[in-house]
Amino acid sequence: MVLLMLLLVVFGGAVLCSQSAINGRLGAEVGVLESAWLTFVLGTMISFLLAFYLEPHAALNLFTVPRWQVTGAFFGVVYMLVIVFAMPRIGTAAATVAVISGQLLMSVLIDHFGWLDNAVIPLDPSRLCAIALLAIALALIYKSNVARETEGAEAVAG
């Protein structure tokens, strides 16, 4: 089960990357807000159709669960705005690394304390080692992005 779920999220990450590749081009040509809007409107339409026809009745629905549980989208939209604002100022390399660090830090905290009604998964030595490995991975991603940015600058200059 765990392995299956892991495959699912890896697949989700791959899909997210293709999506940002597609939306990145669209955003550059049409505008960031417009491309994000299209993503969310299409997402709403598709998930509504799926949920309406396929989802069995649950005890609670979106209107009866505690309101704070339905605030996830605000974080997503704030994230998008911050990225659009920050990317040109600090560069893709630094932005990517900052986002991932924030993500990992917060997810470890949520797991450790079981915030937001999640199961408690304590921070143990093997998790700490994993975090060290991820820090290495981040440093490598940063290097690769910096290499890319200079390559891009040369292409523009040339």
Add this chain to the structure above:
Amino acid sequence: MVVLAGMGLSVEAGLLGPLGEATGQLWATLGIFAIGALLLTFGLIFGRPRLGLLFSKPRWMLSGGVLGPVYVGALTVATPHIGVGLTMVGILFGQVGASLAIDHWGLLGSAKRQVDRYRVAALLAILAALWLIH
């Protein structure tokens, strides 16, 4: 600010898991997209929208919207089973892996690039981290 924004993404995943358990996973996905769409529509009304341009583009460029629910759905289904941390690391692995594949074969209209050694090494480090957490 960017670090905080990244933390927000994990909070989003942390909220989605329990919400999906309560209402059903597809409804939770809908909750994210419907509220996001409302907020962005507000943004567009006060901006200077050029929506017409969207539909003059080749259709495949609009397909990003179809992929969004796959990602949100995966978050919703997986977090209750494996936790937010492992979910995020898995997503990261998928992203870096896909970025390598996109570069290598020049998929989705991006330029073809040489396989980037830094990224391959990063992918291996993430894989090791996944195994450790798991």
